[in-house]
Amino acid sequence: MEKTGNYTCRDYREEMQLLGLKKRLLEENLGPAERAAIEAEIEKLEKALKMD
Numbered sequence: 001m002e003k004t005g006n007y008t009c010r011d012y013r014e015e016m017q018l019l020g021l022k023k024r025l026l027e028e029n030l031g032p033a034e035r036a037a038i039e040a041e042i043e044k045l046e047k048a049l050k051m052d
Helices: 009-025 032-048
Strands: none
Touching: 009 032
């Protein structure tokens, strides 16, 4: 993630969403479609946070 000196509520919210999604991936009862959707959302958030 790029450090600009301005850490906003949006940054925090996106980071918490990312953590929650990564935690959900650890669940064993996810179907393939749900797992793919979560992985896509993780990728999207990581790009938004410049973590890719």
